[in-house]
Amino acid sequence: MKIGVYGGTFDPPHLGHMSAAKAAAKALHLEELLIIPAGIPPHKALSGCSASGEDRLAMAEIMADRLGLHIPVKVLDIELRRAGKSYTSDTVRELKARYPDDDLWLFMGTDMFLSFHTWHEPEAIASLVGLCAFGRSEGDGEAVFAAQKERLEQSWNARIVTVENPNVVEVSSTQIRESLQQGESGAYLDESVWGYILTHHLYGTHADLKSLSFPELRAASYSMVKAKRIPHIRGTEETAAKMALRWGADEILARKAAILHDCTKYFGLSEQLSTCEKYDILLDDMEKTTLPLLHAKSGAGIARAVFGMPDEVCEAIFWHTTGKADMTLLEKILYIADYAEPSRKYPWAAELRELIDCDLDAAVLRGLEITIEHTTSQHQPIHYRTLEARDWLLAHRKEA
Ligand code: DGI
Numbered sequence: 001m002k003i004g005v006y007g008g009t010f011d012p013p014h015l016g017h018m019s020a021a022k023a024a025a026k027a028l029h030l031e032e033l034l035i036i037p038a039g040i041p042p043h044k045a046l047s048g049c050s051a052s053g054e055d056r057l058a059m060a061e062i063m064a065d066r067l068g069l070h071i072p073v074k075v076l077d078i079e080l081r082r083a084g085k086s087y088t089s090d091t092v093r094e095l096k097a098r099y100p101d102d103d104l105w106l107f108m109g110t111d112m113f114l115s116f117h118t119w120h121e122p123e124a125i126a127s128l129v130g131l132c133a134f135g136r137s138e139g140d141g142e143a144v145f146a147a148q149k150e151r152l153e154q155s156w157n158a159r160i161v162t163v164e165n166p167n168v169v170e171v172s173s174t175q176i177r178e179s180l181q182q183g184e185s186g187a188y189l190d191e192s193v194w195g196y197i198l199t200h201h202l203y204g205t206h207a208d209l210k211s212l213s214f215p216e217l218r219a220a221s222y223s224m225v226k227a228k229r230i231p232h233i234r235g236t237e238e239t240a241a242k243m244a245l246r247w248g249a250d251e252i253l254a255r256k257a258a259i260l261h262d263c264t265k266y267f268g269l270s271e272q273l274s275t276c277e278k279y280d281i282l283l284d285d286m287e288k289t290t291l292p293l294l295h296a297k298s299g300a301g302i303a304r305a306v307f308g309m310p311d312e313v314c315e316a317i318f319w320h321t322t323g324k325a326d327m328t329l330l331e332k333i334l335y336i337a338d339y340a341e342p343s344r345k346y347p348w349a350a351e352l353r354e355l356i357d358c359d360l361d362a363a364v365l366r367g368l369e370i371t372i373e374h375t376t377s378q379h380q381p382i383h384y385r386t387l388e389a390r391d392w393l394l395a396h397r398k399e400a
Protein backbone atom coordinates (compact mmCIF):
# COMPACT_ATOMS: atom_id res chain seq x y z
CA MET A 1 0.00 0.00 0.00
CA LYS A 2 1.21 3.52 -0.81
CA ILE A 3 1.24 5.64 2.35
CA GLY A 4 2.08 9.35 2.66
CA VAL A 5 3.86 10.64 5.76
CA TYR A 6 3.31 14.32 6.53
CA GLY A 7 5.30 15.58 9.50
CA GLY A 8 5.43 19.17 10.71
CA THR A 9 5.04 21.45 13.66
CA PHE A 10 1.49 22.35 12.64
CA ASP A 11 1.55 25.43 14.87
CA PRO A 12 -1.15 25.95 13.61
CA PRO A 13 -2.06 23.77 10.60
CA HIS A 14 -3.25 26.08 7.78
CA LEU A 15 -4.63 26.11 4.25
CA GLY A 16 -1.09 25.85 2.80
CA HIS A 17 -0.60 22.51 4.59
CA MET A 18 -4.00 21.31 3.42
CA SER A 19 -3.50 22.28 -0.19
CA ALA A 20 -0.06 20.61 -0.29
CA ALA A 21 -1.37 17.43 1.36
CA LYS A 22 -4.21 17.19 -1.16
CA ALA A 23 -1.93 17.79 -4.14
CA ALA A 24 0.64 15.23 -2.94
CA ALA A 25 -1.99 12.61 -2.10
CA LYS A 26 -3.42 12.96 -5.60
CA ALA A 27 -0.07 13.01 -7.43
CA LEU A 28 1.18 9.90 -5.60
CA HIS A 29 -2.16 8.05 -5.74
CA LEU A 30 -1.88 7.48 -2.00
CA GLU A 31 -4.02 4.88 -0.28
CA GLU A 32 -3.45 6.27 3.21
CA LEU A 33 -2.01 9.41 4.79
CA LEU A 34 -0.28 9.72 8.16
CA ILE A 35 -0.04 13.18 9.73
CA ILE A 36 2.60 13.46 12.44
CA PRO A 37 2.89 16.61 14.56
CA ALA A 38 6.48 17.11 15.74
CA GLY A 39 7.32 17.07 19.45
CA ILE A 40 10.46 19.16 19.57
CA PRO A 41 11.36 20.09 16.00
CA PRO A 42 15.10 19.61 15.38
CA HIS A 43 15.47 22.45 12.92
CA LYS A 44 13.78 25.36 14.62
CA ALA A 45 12.85 26.57 18.07
CA LEU A 46 9.14 26.66 18.82
CA SER A 47 8.04 30.27 18.94
CA GLY A 48 7.27 32.00 22.22
CA CYS A 49 3.51 31.85 21.83
CA SER A 50 3.31 28.42 20.27
CA ALA A 51 0.57 25.94 21.12
CA SER A 52 1.08 22.88 23.32
CA GLY A 53 1.62 19.45 21.78
CA GLU A 54 -1.87 18.50 22.88
CA ASP A 55 -3.43 21.47 21.06
CA ARG A 56 -1.32 20.93 17.95
CA LEU A 57 -2.42 17.29 17.93
CA ALA A 58 -6.08 18.32 18.25
CA MET A 59 -5.74 20.88 15.43
CA ALA A 60 -4.00 18.28 13.24
CA GLU A 61 -6.97 15.95 13.88
CA ILE A 62 -9.33 18.69 12.71
CA MET A 63 -7.20 19.29 9.60
CA ALA A 64 -7.11 15.55 8.83
CA ASP A 65 -10.91 15.36 8.91
CA ARG A 66 -11.32 18.58 6.88
CA LEU A 67 -9.03 17.45 4.03
CA GLY A 68 -11.96 15.52 2.62
CA LEU A 69 -9.66 12.91 1.08
CA HIS A 70 -11.31 9.62 0.25
CA ILE A 71 -8.55 7.60 1.90
CA PRO A 72 -7.89 6.97 5.59
CA VAL A 73 -6.05 9.94 7.13
CA LYS A 74 -4.57 9.18 10.55
CA VAL A 75 -2.91 11.54 13.00
CA LEU A 76 -0.11 9.87 14.97
CA ASP A 77 1.32 11.18 18.23
CA ILE A 78 4.53 9.14 17.98
CA GLU A 79 6.79 12.20 17.87
CA LEU A 80 4.91 13.97 20.63
CA ARG A 81 5.29 10.96 22.90
CA ARG A 82 8.99 10.43 22.13
CA ALA A 83 11.49 12.14 24.45
CA GLY A 84 14.10 14.50 23.01
CA LYS A 85 14.25 16.05 19.57
CA SER A 86 11.89 14.74 16.90
CA TYR A 87 14.29 13.31 14.37
CA THR A 88 12.64 12.21 11.16
CA SER A 89 15.04 9.25 10.90
CA ASP A 90 13.69 7.85 14.21
CA THR A 91 10.11 8.40 13.04
CA VAL A 92 10.72 6.74 9.70
CA ARG A 93 12.34 3.70 11.38
CA GLU A 94 9.36 3.41 13.71
CA LEU A 95 6.93 3.66 10.79
CA LYS A 96 8.85 1.10 8.74
CA ALA A 97 8.59 -1.34 11.67
CA ARG A 98 4.83 -0.69 11.81
CA TYR A 99 4.32 -0.84 8.06
CA PRO A 100 7.05 -3.26 6.85
CA ASP A 101 5.38 -4.16 3.56
CA ASP A 102 4.11 -0.72 2.58
CA ASP A 103 5.56 1.93 0.33
CA LEU A 104 6.11 5.05 2.46
CA TRP A 105 6.48 8.55 1.01
CA LEU A 106 7.74 11.41 3.15
CA PHE A 107 6.27 14.85 2.33
CA MET A 108 8.40 17.98 2.44
CA GLY A 109 8.17 21.56 1.23
CA THR A 110 10.76 23.24 -0.96
CA ASP A 111 13.09 24.55 1.77
CA MET A 112 13.13 21.22 3.62
CA PHE A 113 13.87 19.35 0.40
CA LEU A 114 16.69 21.70 -0.58
CA SER A 115 18.36 21.24 2.82
CA PHE A 116 17.61 17.50 3.06
CA HIS A 117 21.29 16.50 2.97
CA THR A 118 21.90 18.51 6.17
CA TRP A 119 19.22 16.65 8.19
CA HIS A 120 20.09 14.07 10.84
CA GLU A 121 20.80 10.70 9.08
CA PRO A 122 19.49 11.67 5.63
CA GLU A 123 20.86 8.54 3.99
CA ALA A 124 18.96 6.29 6.38
CA ILE A 125 15.77 8.21 5.67
CA ALA A 126 16.25 7.97 1.91
CA SER A 127 16.83 4.22 2.16
CA LEU A 128 13.53 3.63 3.99
CA VAL A 129 11.06 6.02 2.31
CA GLY A 130 10.51 7.89 -0.91
CA LEU A 131 10.79 11.67 -0.80
CA CYS A 132 7.90 13.76 -2.03
CA ALA A 133 8.76 17.42 -2.51
CA PHE A 134 6.11 20.05 -3.14
CA GLY A 135 6.43 23.75 -3.91
CA ARG A 136 5.57 26.25 -1.21
CA SER A 137 5.19 29.22 -3.49
CA GLU A 138 4.04 29.71 -7.02
CA GLY A 139 7.52 29.88 -8.58
CA ASP A 140 8.58 26.49 -7.17
CA GLY A 141 8.53 24.42 -10.36
CA GLU A 142 10.72 21.53 -11.50
CA ALA A 143 13.70 23.87 -11.99
CA VAL A 144 13.97 24.64 -8.27
CA PHE A 145 14.11 20.94 -7.40
CA ALA A 146 16.17 19.57 -10.30
CA ALA A 147 19.75 19.91 -9.02
CA GLN A 148 18.96 18.62 -5.51
CA LYS A 149 16.89 15.79 -6.98
CA GLU A 150 19.77 14.63 -9.12
CA ARG A 151 22.23 14.93 -6.28
CA LEU A 152 20.15 12.87 -3.85
CA GLU A 153 19.31 10.28 -6.49
CA GLN A 154 22.95 9.81 -7.38
CA SER A 155 24.51 9.89 -3.93
CA TRP A 156 21.92 7.84 -2.00
CA ASN A 157 19.73 6.24 -4.59
CA ALA A 158 16.87 8.30 -3.19
CA ARG A 159 13.43 7.83 -4.74
CA ILE A 160 12.05 11.29 -5.39
CA VAL A 161 8.77 12.64 -6.68
CA THR A 162 8.22 16.36 -7.08
CA VAL A 163 4.66 17.62 -6.99
CA GLU A 164 3.31 20.62 -8.82
CA ASN A 165 0.61 22.26 -6.76
CA PRO A 166 -1.55 24.53 -8.92
CA ASN A 167 -3.51 25.63 -5.83
CA VAL A 168 -0.51 26.48 -3.70
CA VAL A 169 -1.36 28.72 -0.74
CA GLU A 170 1.57 30.92 0.16
CA VAL A 171 1.43 31.42 3.89
CA SER A 172 3.43 30.38 6.93
CA SER A 173 2.37 29.47 10.46
CA THR A 174 4.56 32.32 11.72
CA GLN A 175 2.59 34.87 9.68
CA ILE A 176 -0.67 33.37 10.90
CA ARG A 177 0.38 33.47 14.56
CA GLU A 178 1.37 37.10 14.16
CA SER A 179 -1.89 38.11 12.52
CA LEU A 180 -3.92 36.25 15.15
CA GLN A 181 -1.99 38.01 17.88
CA GLN A 182 -2.83 41.33 16.29
CA GLY A 183 -6.51 40.42 16.54
CA GLU A 184 -7.07 39.65 12.88
CA SER A 185 -9.57 36.91 12.09
CA GLY A 186 -8.60 33.52 10.77
CA ALA A 187 -7.40 34.17 7.21
CA TYR A 188 -5.59 31.19 5.68
CA LEU A 189 -7.05 28.88 8.30
CA ASP A 190 -9.72 26.26 7.96
CA GLU A 191 -12.80 27.66 9.72
CA SER A 192 -12.83 24.85 12.29
CA VAL A 193 -9.12 25.20 13.11
CA TRP A 194 -9.76 28.90 13.66
CA GLY A 195 -12.67 27.97 15.95
CA TYR A 196 -10.38 25.70 17.96
CA ILE A 197 -7.81 28.52 18.30
CA LEU A 198 -10.50 30.96 19.48
CA THR A 199 -12.10 28.64 22.00
CA HIS A 200 -8.72 27.58 23.43
CA HIS A 201 -7.32 31.14 23.44
CA LEU A 202 -4.22 30.08 21.51
CA TYR A 203 -1.58 32.40 20.04
CA GLY A 204 -2.49 35.36 22.22
CA THR A 205 -6.13 35.47 21.11
CA HIS A 206 -8.50 36.41 23.90
CA ALA A 207 -12.01 36.17 22.51
CA ASP A 208 -14.78 36.48 25.09
CA LEU A 209 -16.61 33.24 24.36
CA LYS A 210 -19.79 34.68 25.86
CA SER A 211 -20.03 37.40 23.21
CA LEU A 212 -18.75 35.87 20.00
CA SER A 213 -19.76 37.29 16.62
CA PHE A 214 -21.70 35.00 14.30
CA PRO A 215 -18.61 33.98 12.26
CA GLU A 216 -16.77 33.22 15.51
CA LEU A 217 -19.68 31.27 16.99
CA ARG A 218 -20.00 29.17 13.82
CA ALA A 219 -16.27 28.45 13.79
CA ALA A 220 -16.36 27.50 17.48
CA SER A 221 -19.25 25.09 16.96
CA TYR A 222 -17.82 23.55 13.78
CA SER A 223 -14.49 22.96 15.57
CA MET A 224 -16.29 20.59 17.95
CA VAL A 225 -17.88 18.33 15.32
CA LYS A 226 -16.86 16.19 12.36
CA ALA A 227 -16.70 17.79 8.90
CA LYS A 228 -19.64 15.73 7.66
CA ARG A 229 -21.99 17.35 10.22
CA ILE A 230 -21.19 20.94 9.20
CA PRO A 231 -23.54 21.06 6.16
CA HIS A 232 -26.33 19.84 8.46
CA ILE A 233 -25.62 22.60 11.00
CA ARG A 234 -25.45 25.24 8.25
CA GLY A 235 -28.70 23.92 6.76
CA THR A 236 -30.41 23.94 10.16
CA GLU A 237 -29.30 27.55 10.73
CA GLU A 238 -30.62 28.78 7.38
CA THR A 239 -33.89 26.85 7.76
CA ALA A 240 -34.37 28.09 11.33
CA ALA A 241 -33.67 31.69 10.23
CA LYS A 242 -36.24 31.49 7.43
CA MET A 243 -38.79 29.92 9.77
CA ALA A 244 -38.18 32.66 12.35
CA LEU A 245 -39.07 35.28 9.73
CA ARG A 246 -42.08 33.27 8.56
CA TRP A 247 -43.51 32.62 12.04
CA GLY A 248 -42.44 35.78 13.86
CA ALA A 249 -39.64 34.49 16.09
CA ASP A 250 -36.33 36.23 16.81
CA GLU A 251 -34.04 35.40 13.89
CA ILE A 252 -30.86 36.04 15.89
CA LEU A 253 -31.88 33.61 18.61
CA ALA A 254 -32.98 31.03 16.03
CA ARG A 255 -29.58 31.22 14.34
CA LYS A 256 -27.70 30.94 17.63
CA ALA A 257 -29.71 27.90 18.74
CA ALA A 258 -29.18 26.19 15.37
CA ILE A 259 -25.45 26.92 15.26
CA LEU A 260 -24.89 25.28 18.65
CA HIS A 261 -27.61 22.61 18.65
CA ASP A 262 -25.37 19.63 17.79
CA CYS A 263 -22.03 20.93 19.11
CA THR A 264 -21.61 17.99 21.52
CA LYS A 265 -22.87 15.35 19.06
CA TYR A 266 -19.52 13.55 18.98
CA PHE A 267 -18.91 13.44 22.72
CA GLY A 268 -18.71 9.85 23.98
CA LEU A 269 -20.97 8.61 26.77
CA SER A 270 -18.61 9.46 29.61
CA GLU A 271 -17.93 12.97 28.27
CA GLN A 272 -21.68 13.52 27.85
CA LEU A 273 -22.34 12.47 31.43
CA SER A 274 -19.46 14.48 32.90
CA THR A 275 -20.52 17.58 30.93
CA CYS A 276 -24.08 17.28 32.24
CA GLU A 277 -22.80 16.82 35.77
CA LYS A 278 -20.48 19.80 35.46
CA TYR A 279 -23.34 22.07 34.39
CA ASP A 280 -25.86 20.68 36.92
CA ILE A 281 -28.11 19.11 34.30
CA LEU A 282 -30.27 16.40 35.80
CA LEU A 283 -30.83 13.33 33.66
CA ASP A 284 -33.46 10.63 33.92
CA ASP A 285 -32.54 6.94 33.80
CA MET A 286 -33.23 6.58 30.10
CA GLU A 287 -31.19 9.63 29.17
CA LYS A 288 -28.24 8.37 31.21
CA THR A 289 -27.91 5.32 28.97
CA THR A 290 -29.14 6.61 25.58
CA LEU A 291 -26.27 8.34 23.80
CA PRO A 292 -28.35 9.98 20.99
CA LEU A 293 -30.47 11.81 23.59
CA LEU A 294 -27.57 13.21 25.60
CA HIS A 295 -26.11 15.72 23.13
CA ALA A 296 -29.20 17.92 23.48
CA LYS A 297 -28.67 18.11 27.25
CA SER A 298 -24.88 18.61 27.22
CA GLY A 299 -25.17 21.01 24.27
CA ALA A 300 -27.61 23.18 26.23
CA GLY A 301 -25.19 23.18 29.19
CA ILE A 302 -22.28 24.31 27.03
CA ALA A 303 -24.41 26.89 25.21
CA ARG A 304 -25.21 28.50 28.56
CA ALA A 305 -21.99 28.09 30.53
CA VAL A 306 -19.38 28.45 27.78
CA PHE A 307 -21.07 30.59 25.15
CA GLY A 308 -23.33 32.62 27.46
CA MET A 309 -26.51 31.95 25.48
CA PRO A 310 -29.83 33.27 26.78
CA ASP A 311 -32.39 30.90 28.32
CA GLU A 312 -34.61 30.65 25.22
CA VAL A 313 -31.68 29.43 23.13
CA CYS A 314 -30.53 26.92 25.76
CA GLU A 315 -34.06 25.58 26.17
CA ALA A 316 -34.47 25.12 22.41
CA ILE A 317 -31.23 23.13 22.31
CA PHE A 318 -32.22 21.18 25.44
CA TRP A 319 -35.47 19.96 23.83
CA HIS A 320 -34.36 19.63 20.21
CA THR A 321 -34.07 15.83 20.18
CA THR A 322 -37.18 14.72 22.11
CA GLY A 323 -39.44 17.75 22.00
CA LYS A 324 -41.83 18.22 24.94
CA ALA A 325 -45.42 19.18 25.72
CA ASP A 326 -46.31 22.82 25.03
CA MET A 327 -43.15 23.91 23.22
CA THR A 328 -42.28 27.57 22.67
CA LEU A 329 -42.11 28.95 19.14
CA LEU A 330 -38.30 28.88 19.15
CA GLU A 331 -38.27 25.28 20.44
CA LYS A 332 -40.62 24.22 17.65
CA ILE A 333 -38.53 26.01 15.03
CA LEU A 334 -35.27 24.34 16.06
CA TYR A 335 -36.94 20.95 16.49
CA ILE A 336 -38.32 20.93 12.98
CA ALA A 337 -35.57 22.90 11.17
CA ASP A 338 -33.27 20.09 12.34
CA TYR A 339 -35.44 17.61 10.40
CA ALA A 340 -36.37 19.68 7.37
CA GLU A 341 -33.05 21.34 6.51
CA PRO A 342 -31.92 20.82 2.89
CA SER A 343 -29.12 18.29 3.52
CA ARG A 344 -31.57 15.77 5.05
CA LYS A 345 -32.20 13.26 2.31
CA TYR A 346 -34.93 11.14 3.90
CA PRO A 347 -38.01 10.55 1.75
CA TRP A 348 -40.22 12.40 4.24
CA ALA A 349 -38.00 15.52 4.33
CA ALA A 350 -39.77 17.02 1.28
CA GLU A 351 -43.14 16.65 3.02
CA LEU A 352 -41.79 18.45 6.09
CA ARG A 353 -40.34 21.26 3.96
CA GLU A 354 -43.79 21.99 2.61
CA LEU A 355 -45.44 21.83 6.04
CA ILE A 356 -42.98 24.21 7.76
CA ASP A 357 -44.23 27.06 5.59
CA CYS A 358 -47.93 26.51 6.02
CA ASP A 359 -48.62 24.71 9.33
CA LEU A 360 -45.91 24.74 11.98
CA ASP A 361 -47.71 22.50 14.49
CA ALA A 362 -48.53 19.94 11.82
CA ALA A 363 -44.85 19.92 10.83
CA VAL A 364 -43.70 19.38 14.43
CA LEU A 365 -46.33 16.67 14.90
CA ARG A 366 -45.19 14.92 11.74
CA GLY A 367 -41.56 15.17 12.96
CA LEU A 368 -42.51 13.59 16.27
CA GLU A 369 -44.40 10.79 14.54
CA ILE A 370 -41.46 10.11 12.25
CA THR A 371 -39.14 9.91 15.29
CA ILE A 372 -41.51 7.52 17.02
CA GLU A 373 -41.77 5.29 13.93
CA HIS A 374 -38.02 5.37 13.32
CA THR A 375 -37.07 4.72 16.95
CA THR A 376 -39.57 1.87 17.21
CA SER A 377 -38.26 0.28 14.00
CA GLN A 378 -34.77 0.39 15.54
CA HIS A 379 -36.13 -1.46 18.61
CA GLN A 380 -35.17 1.52 20.78
CA PRO A 381 -37.37 2.74 23.63
CA ILE A 382 -39.14 6.04 23.00
CA HIS A 383 -38.54 8.82 25.47
CA TYR A 384 -41.70 9.84 27.35
CA ARG A 385 -41.13 13.48 26.44
CA THR A 386 -41.43 12.58 22.76
CA LEU A 387 -44.79 10.90 23.44
CA GLU A 388 -45.96 13.82 25.60
CA ALA A 389 -45.01 16.26 22.85
CA ARG A 390 -47.05 14.33 20.30
CA ASP A 391 -50.04 13.90 22.62
CA TRP A 392 -50.03 17.59 23.54
CA LEU A 393 -50.10 18.63 19.90
CA LEU A 394 -52.84 16.12 19.11
CA ALA A 395 -54.95 17.64 21.87
CA HIS A 396 -54.13 21.33 21.41
CA ARG A 397 -53.08 22.14 17.92
CA LYS A 398 -55.26 24.39 15.89
CA GLU A 399 -56.04 22.92 12.51
CA ALA A 400 -54.66 25.19 9.80
O1 DGI B 1 -28.67 15.28 16.19
P1 DGI B 1 -29.39 15.01 14.90
O2 DGI B 1 -28.98 13.73 14.26
O3 DGI B 1 -29.33 16.16 13.96
O4 DGI B 1 -30.94 14.85 15.27
P2 DGI B 1 -31.61 14.62 16.72
O5 DGI B 1 -31.05 15.53 17.71
O6 DGI B 1 -33.08 14.66 16.50
O7 DGI B 1 -31.17 13.17 17.13
C1 DGI B 1 -31.62 12.09 16.40
C2 DGI B 1 -31.28 10.85 17.13
O8 DGI B 1 -31.97 10.79 18.37
C3 DGI B 1 -31.69 9.63 16.34
O9 DGI B 1 -30.61 8.67 16.44
C4 DGI B 1 -32.92 9.12 17.04
C5 DGI B 1 -32.68 9.58 18.46
N1 DGI B 1 -33.93 9.79 19.20
C6 DGI B 1 -34.78 10.81 19.08
N2 DGI B 1 -35.83 10.65 19.91
C7 DGI B 1 -35.64 9.49 20.55
C8 DGI B 1 -34.41 8.95 20.12
N3 DGI B 1 -33.92 7.79 20.59
C9 DGI B 1 -34.61 7.14 21.52
N4 DGI B 1 -34.10 6.00 21.99
N5 DGI B 1 -35.80 7.59 21.99
C10 DGI B 1 -36.36 8.77 21.55
O10 DGI B 1 -37.43 9.14 22.00
Ligand code: FE
Pocket residue numbers: 261262295296320321
Ligand atom coordinates in the same frame (compact mmCIF):
# COMPACT_ATOMS: atom_id res chain seq x y z
FE1 FE C 1 -29.26 16.79 17.46
Ligand code: FE
Pocket residue numbers: 232236261262338
Ligand atom coordinates in the same frame (compact mmCIF):
# COMPACT_ATOMS: atom_id res chain seq x y z
FE1 FE D 1 -29.15 18.24 14.24
